[in-house]
Amino acid sequence: MIFLRKPKVVVLGAGYGGLITTTRLQKLVSLDEAEITLVNKNDYHYETTWLHEASAGTLHHDRARYLIKDVINTNRVNFVQDTVVAINKEEKKVQLENGELEYDYLVISLGSNPETFGIQGLKEYAFGITNINSARLLREHIESEFAMYNNEEEKRDERLTIVVGGAGFTGIEFLGELGNRVPELCKEYDVDFKKVRIICVEAAPTALPGFDPALVEYAVNHLQAKGVEFMIGTAIKECTKTGIIVAKGEETEEIKANTVVWAAGVRGNSIVEEAGFENMRGRVKVDEFLRAPGHDDVFIIGDCSLVINPEIDRPYPPTAQIAMQQGETCAKNVAVAIRKQGQQAPFTADIKGSVASLGEDNAVGVVFGKKVVGKQASFMKKMIDNRALFMVGGPSLVMKKGKFKLI
Amino acid sequence: MIFLRKPKVVVLGAGYGGLITTTRLQKLVSLDEAEITLVNKNDYHYETTWLHEASAGTLHHDRARYLIKDVINTNRVNFVQDTVVAINKEEKKVQLENGELEYDYLVISLGSNPETFGIQGLKEYAFGITNINSARLLREHIESEFAMYNNEEEKRDERLTIVVGGAGFTGIEFLGELGNRVPELCKEYDVDFKKVRIICVEAAPTALPGFDPALVEYAVNHLQAKGVEFMIGTAIKECTKTGIIVAKGEETEEIKANTVVWAAGVRGNSIVEEAGFENMRGRVKVDEFLRAPGHDDVFIIGDCSLVINPEIDRPYPPTAQIAMQQGETCAKNVAVAIRKQGQQAPFTADIKGSVASLGEDNAVGVVFGKKVVGKQASFMKKMIDNRALFMVGGPSLVMKKGKFKLI
Numbered sequence: 001m002i003f004l005r006k007p008k009v010v011v012l013g014a015g016y017g018g019l020i021t022t023t024r025l026q027k028l029v030s031l032d033e034a035e036i037t038l039v040n041k042n043d044y045h046y047e048t049t050w051l052h053e054a055s056a057g058t059l060h061h062d063r064a065r066y067l068i069k070d071v072i073n074t075n076r077v078n079f080v081q082d083t084v085v086a087i088n089k090e091e092k093k094v095q096l097e098n099g100e101l102e103y104d105y106l107v108i109s110l111g112s113n114p115e116t117f118g119i120q121g122l123k124e125y126a127f128g129i130t131n132i133n134s135a136r137l138l139r140e141h142i143e144s145e146f147a148m149y150n151n152e153e154e155k156r157d158e159r160l161t162i163v164v165g166g167a168g169f170t171g172i173e174f175l176g177e178l179g180n181r182v183p184e185l186c187k188e189y190d191v192d193f194k195k196v197r198i199i200c201v202e203a204a205p206t207a208l209p210g211f212d213p214a215l216v217e218y219a220v221n222h223l224q225a226k227g228v229e230f231m232i233g234t235a236i237k238e239c240t241k242t243g244i245i246v247a248k249g250e251e252t253e254e255i256k257a258n259t260v261v262w263a264a265g266v267r268g269n270s271i272v273e274e275a276g277f278e279n280m281r282g283r284v285k286v287d288e289f290l291r292a293p294g295h296d297d298v299f300i301i302g303d304c305s306l307v308i309n310p311e312i313d314r315p316y317p318p319t320a321q322i323a324m325q326q327g328e329t330c331a332k333n334v335a336v337a338i339r340k341q342g343q344q345a346p347f348t349a350d351i352k353g354s355v356a357s358l359g360e361d362n363a364v365g366v367v368f369g370k371k372v373v374g375k376q377a378s379f380m381k382k383m384i385d386n387r388a389l390f391m392v393g394g395p396s397l398v399m400k401k402g403k404f405k406l407i
Numbered sequence: 408m409i410f411l412r413k414p415k416v417v418v419l420g421a422g423y424g425g426l427i428t429t430t431r432l433q434k435l436v437s438l439d440e441a442e443i444t445l446v447n448k449n450d451y452h453y454e455t456t457w458l459h460e461a462s463a464g465t466l467h468h469d470r471a472r473y474l475i476k477d478v479i480n481t482n483r484v485n486f487v488q489d490t491v492v493a494i495n496k497e498e499k500k501v502q503l504e505n506g507e508l509e510y511d512y513l514v515i516s517l518g519s520n521p522e523t524f525g526i527q528g529l530k531e532y533a534f535g536i537t538n539i540n541s542a543r544l545l546r547e548h549i550e551s552e553f554a555m556y557n558n559e560e561e562k563r564d565e566r567l568t569i570v571v572g573g574a575g576f577t578g579i580e581f582l583g584e585l586g587n588r589v590p591e592l593c594k595e596y597d598v599d600f601k602k603v604r605i606i607c608v609e610a611a612p613t614a615l616p617g618f619d620p621a622l623v624e625y626a627v628n629h630l631q632a633k634g635v636e637f638m639i640g641t642a643i644k645e646c647t648k649t650g651i652i653v654a655k656g657e658e659t660e661e662i663k664a665n666t667v668v669w670a671a672g673v674r675g676n677s678i679v680e681e682a683g684f685e686n687m688r689g690r691v692k693v694d695e696f697l698r699a700p701g702h703d704d705v706f707i708i709g710d711c712s713l714v715i716n717p718e719i720d721r722p723y724p725p726t727a728q729i730a731m732q733q734g735e736t737c738a739k740n741v742a743v744a745i746r747k748q749g750q751q752a753p754f755t756a757d758i759k760g761s762v763a764s765l766g767e768d769n770a771v772g773v774v775f776g777k778k779v780v781g782k783q784a785s786f787m788k789k790m791i792d793n794r795a796l797f798m799v800g801g802p803s804l805v806m807k808k809g810k811f812k813l814i
Contacts, residue, residue, distance in 0.1 A: 062595075133557045136596065140547070140554035147547035150540045188469075189543060 006035045007338050010094060010103040012084050014040035014068050015048065016320045017302030018109035019392050020327025021334070026076040028335045037078040037101060039094070043068055045392070046132050048111070049320050050385065052170055054135035055127075055261075056177030057143065057185075058360065061136045066401055071393040084110060087275040089295060105297050105334050109327070112266035112303035112318060113282065121239035122165075126262040129170055138261065142181075145258050146189040158256035160196040163244055165236050166264025167202035168209065169356055172219055174263055175200055176358035179226030198228045199255060201246055203235040203264075208356065208364075210317075215364040218373050222358050266318060268304045280306060283315075289333050289344040290326055299334060301326035307349065322349055324391055355381040413442045414511040414745050417501055419491050421447035421475050422455065423727045424709030425516035426799050427734025428741070433483040435742045444485040444508060446501070450475055452799070453539045455518070456727050457792065459577060461542035462534075462668075463584030464550065464592075465767065468543045473808055478800040491517060494682040496702060512704050512741055516734070519673035519710035519725060520689060528646035529572075533669040536577055545668065549588075552665050553596040565663035567603045570651055572643050573671025574609035575616065576763055579626055581670055582607055583765035586633030605635045606662060608653055610642040610671075615763065615771075617724075622771040625780050629765050673725060675711045687713060690722075696751040697737050706741060708733035714756065729756055731798055762788040 009025065011018050022038045029036065046065040053059035068079060082096040087108070094101045114130060116122040127138045145159040162178065164171050178198055186193045200207070200223075207230065208216045220230060234248040243257040268282025277284045277292050283306040284292050290305065292298040302323035309316045316322050329347040336342040355365030355377055363377035372380055382403040389397045416432065418425050429445045436443065453472040460466035475486055489503040494515070501508045521537060523529040534545040552566040569585065571578050585605055593600045607614070607630075614637065615623045627637060641655045650663040675689025684691045684699050690713040691699050697712065699705040709730035716723045723729050736754040743749040762772030762784055770784035779787060789810040796804045 137551075137554045137558045140551045144544075144547045144551045147544045151544045 007104040009036045009105045011038045011107040013109040015111045017323035017327045021330045024331030026073045039080045041083045051135045052174040055138040056181045057139040058177045108300045109302045110269040115265040115267040125239045126260045146185045161257035162259040163257045164200045165262045167207035171263035180359045201231045288346040416512045417510040418445045418514040420516040422518045424730035424734045428737045431738030433480045446487045448490045458542045459581040462545040463588045464546040465584045515707045516709045517676040522672040522674040532646045533667045553592045568664035569666040570664045571607045572669045574614035578670040587766045608638045695753040
């Protein structure tokens with residue numbers, strides 16, 4: 001059977017979800033069946049879950065990214081390097097910065113935007129752990145502050161104060177890397193370690209909310225031993241050019257700091273909101289087949305989507321694990337839709353666990369329902385990281401970019 | 408013969424001159440004969456002539472410094488880590504930031520200060536290639552500008568513009584390193600090399616004044632091929648927060664640049680001026696035995712001293728070569744002075760040559776009266792650098808810090 005006009009499948013975003021969808025689709029669907037286009041801002045994919053390392057400077061950012069053309073079949077998939085500006089779901093068009101694409105089936109996997117909860121000054125003055133650009137900038141910024149310190153007659157200790165907003169997953173993992181990186185910086189720039197302050201401010205009543213309290217305690221103890229100060233149950237009221245203002249109950253305090261990192265949360269994508277899909281903070285509650293309600297031709301996966309965990313009747317947090325699993329289901333369902341035969345497959349999450357790194361040699365988490373800490377957890381974390389590479393690019397990508405401890 | 412009170416010799420500064428003086432003195436003079444004290448701001452010596460590499464980021468700054476205690480005999484020499492504030496030549500005292508020292512014989516080898524010729528804004532806004540602190544700051548600053556470039560919606564090309572003020576020895580050597588470093592930075596931060604500008608502004612009518620015109624042409628051609636733009640016969644009128652204003656004849660032009668490096672000259676030391684020695688821009692025209700006129704107990708060497716080259720009846724430029732040769736003579740003369748027997752030895756410079764590096768693999772210069780360029784000159788430059796290490800610390804220091812091309 002030959003189509004006069006092949007259906008057009010457009011995948012927006014080459015993050016975990018989009019890249020799994022594309023690499024699966026290029027195998028599932030033949031050249032005759034559909035025209036597949038992948039759109040991404042950069043010509044590379046980056047490991048969002050490794051950015052805390054690139055941001056601290058403990059892993060080179062090039063280790064955390066790879067070229068998209070190295071993992072897709074360019075004979076099967078058109079790759080368009082461009083930025084998505086808007087989605088017109090009525091006309092079935094995607095507006096790009098430098099062009100326009102028509103689609104019959106759309107996969108939206110555009111990832112998240114940072115969520116600043118309206119806290120004044122965060123957008124202007126705080127650094128983020130968001131992408132390759134922001135990661136290498138943050139690494140560089142911290143290093144320049146150390147470099148500048150001994151170049152001024154009057155030493156300004158705020159150059160050596162780093163505030164991390166948020167003790168969630170990203171915040172804790174970033175602190176773990178800082179704990180290893182800061183002593184190196186002190187040596188590099190002849191700075192007394194005692195002058196450095198690393199402060200973590202968390203509004204919630206605990207670090208790593210959702211983690212087992214014993215694991216939280218383990219993580220906090222480890223980081224405190226590395227010199228991290230925790231201000232738990234403390235909210236950032238404002239971020240200024242010279243630091244932050246925090247509040248605990250009625251009391252407010254100013255902390256002078258030249259580096260403020262906002263690691264306290266993400267929301268969905270503004271493109272999704274502007275396109276008019278029903279959403280909650282940029283996340284669309286998709287149907288069981290991962291489709292936008294009322295739009296059977298639009299699949300939404302990853303951080304832009306919202307899926308309820310039936311066990312606790314709350315949304316799954318946006319993770320790489322979920323995004324990749326959604327990508328597998330999404331590819332199958334797009335193929336079914338193109339062929340107009342077969343059954344759409346429902347998505348079910350299969351949470352294998354969650355491990356938060358505490359630096360090179362330590363981690364805490366739960367894997368297959370079992371609590372792990374220390375070197376064992378750290379090893380598992382590396383295996384989880386390597387698995388993400390394996391799923392997209394097979395063993396050769398693991399060899400190229402994988403994490404193996406050098407002995 | 409036993410002194411009731413041993414004469415006190417104080418050496419100020421552990422640069423090329425001071426360190427050669429000290430290492431020679433500790434062998435020449437016995438424990439009974441004198442008490443030797445070396446004062447230096449840092450606990451390390453750095454290779455001033457290698458700072459252009461550390462500043463560009465082509466050589467780690469730790470490769471360009473070593474601990475003073477590793478090259479002096481601490482049984483023979485008291486090392487005081489402190490900053491010289493003032494010299495009181497009448498009371499024969501040196502005031503330090505954290506104390507005071509008395510001397511019977513003083514060696515002033517405090518090096519140079521940058522000379523900005525009263526150009527407005529240079530002190531505030533320009534970077535220098537002056538010491539370890541300024542070198543690692545400059546390296547870091549350039550890198551942060553590249554890191555920032557892709558983090559702004561509106562790209563600001565002035566982040567990628569580097570102005571080097573001065574096409575003298577230091578300016579040219581720094582440009583040579585930048586020529587190699589900038590392509591690396593472009594790759595590191597995904598920056599288009601065509602967006603980068605490296606501009607050298609020189610007020611004199613030629614680059615490398617004093618060098619043979621054929622060598623100057625070779626150097627300029629090499630650097631232009633690496634992307635350096637030269638503005639010769641052009642003066643910097645002002646340095647501002649956003650760049651520089653240059654003038655060529657009547658015309659003025661503003662060049663927007665986030666990095667301005669002032670590499671156009673040094674003067675002697677303000678401490679020497681403030682102490683009331685007769686001086687020309689901080690340099691004291693010493694007698695043939697390297698003593699301050701009218702002060703037989705004060706030796707002045709290195710960049711604080713001024714020695715006339717009889718062949719051209721003009722002062723020798725302040726170089727490491729001269730400073731080290733002065734150190735040898737100075738040590739002998741201090742020993743004579745302590746013993747109050749023997750003859751003061753006159754200083755004669757023995758200029759072996761001068762080679763300006765143009766990066767890892769290229770250089771231009773004159774060695775033993777013979778012009779050299781290219782790989783041969785580059786090899787000689789490395790040998791010159793290694794010789795400075797050898798003279799202070801012998802073969803072990805050369806093995807530790809020497810420059811050998813890795814094949």
